[in-house]
Amino acid sequence: MTTRFADKVVLITGAGSGLGRAAATQVAAEGASLALVDISERGLAETAAEIAEVAPDAEVLQVTADVSNESDVERYVAETLKTFGHIDGFFNNAGIEGKQNLTEDFGTDEFDKVVSINLRGVFLGLKHVLAVMKSQGSGTVVNTASVGGIRGVGNQSGYAAAKHGVVGLTRNSGIEYGEFGVTVKAIAPGAIMTPMVEGSLKQMDPENWEEAGRQFVSVNPMKRFGRPEEVGHLVAFLLSDEASFINATVIPIDGGQSEKY
Numbered sequence: 001m002t003t004r005f006a007d008k009v010v011l012i013t014g015a016g017s018g019l020g021r022a023a024a025t026q027v028a029a030e031g032a033s034l035a036l037v038d039i040s041e042r043g044l045a046e047t048a049a050e051i052a053e054v055a056p057d058a059e060v061l062q063v064t065a066d067v068s069n070e071s072d073v074e075r076y077v078a079e080t081l082k083t084f085g086h087i088d089g090f091f092n093n094a095g096i097e098g099k100q101n102l103t104e105d106f107g108t109d110e111f112d113k114v115v116s117i118n119l120r121g122v123f124l125g126l127k128h129v130l131a132v133m134k135s136q137g138s139g140t141v142v143n144t145a146s147v148g149g150i151r152g153v154g155n156q157s158g159y160a161a162a163k164h165g166v167v168g169l170t171r172n173s174g175i176e177y178g179e180f181g182v183t184v185k186a187i188a189p190g191a192i193m194t195p196m197v198e199g200s201l202k203q204m205d206p207e208n209w210e211e212a213g214r215q216f217v218s219v220n221p222m223k224r225f226g227r228p229e230e231v232g233h234l235v236a237f238l239l240s241d242e243a244s245f246i247n248a249t250v251i252p253i254d255g256g257q258s259e260k261y
């Protein structure tokens with residue numbers, strides 16, 4: 001077992017499910033202390049229980065917070081610093097899918113909600129964590145964008161706007177903070193089987209969502225969904241010192257989907 005995260009503190013939003021949970025268990029298994037943030041207290045408890053199985057000695061802080069609320073963001077950063085004293089890695093990951101609809105039918109409230117969590121939430125995390133990392137003179141951020149942030153997918157005005165925005169924030173802050181010893185990167189996952197994707201398949205076809213899933217991935221070069229742990233491995237690499245010269249860029253993890261004509 002590698003110990004790339006011995007003595008390191010990793011802060012993860014959206015840690016109560018899916019990709020956040022997978023990254024949390026991976027870095028915990030490699031020695032990290034963890035600050036887990038989610039709006040779902042139950043999700044956090046489940047993730048903490050999974051971590052206890054793979055890394056019984058890992059120190060874990062759980063913070064229930066809404067990433068779109070600035071005082072909640074200030075609180076999760078303050079609690080992390082109070083508990084651990086520093087933040088070495090930040091997986092700025094919480095997000096929602098939102099309802100699927102043509103642009104003309106896309107509710108304005110729905111647009112605001114998706115952008116508030118998926119873009120404003122990422123901005124607020126950057127704002128408050130980068131200040132800490134700059135003063136430390138070290139740190140790495142991984143933002144969660146999406147294939148929907150680098151390509152047109154359709155029926156997701158709010159999600160597309162937010163995820164393209166996350167790519168923009170990544171490039172912008174990576175360029176700003178590189179000289180302070182801090183890197184900012186993004187991942188662009190394709191369809192990874194998590195509760196979010198299950199929910200979106202159920203929107204497409206509530207009765208036969210599993211068949212809808214098979215059809216959905218039939219156009220993927222690898223003809224399957226990605227697994228959360230595959231994303232967890234990428235995030236762990238990007239947060240580790242091994243990825244120290246990767247900055248201000250976006251790494252797809254999608255089985256080749258985004259390169260296909």
Ligand SMILES: NC(=O)c1ccc[n+]([C@@H]2O[C@H](COP(=O)([O-])OP(=O)(O)OC[C@H]3O[C@@H](n4cnc5c(N)ncnc54)[C@H](O)[C@@H]3O)[C@@H](O)[C@H]2O)c1
Nearest residue numbers: 014016017018019039066067094095146189191192194196
């Ligand atoms: N699964 C995929 O195929 C896929 C593809 C591309 C991008 N993504 C992105 O990956 C990230 C994680 O998605 P996932 O698939 O793990 O989904 P998920 O639904 O399994 O997990 C998302 C977590 O974020 C939390 N969350 C939602 N709103 C929040 C808020 N306001 N404040 C704090 N926490 C909040 C949820 O409670 C949940 O635990 C999201 O940003 C999503 O857009 C996922």
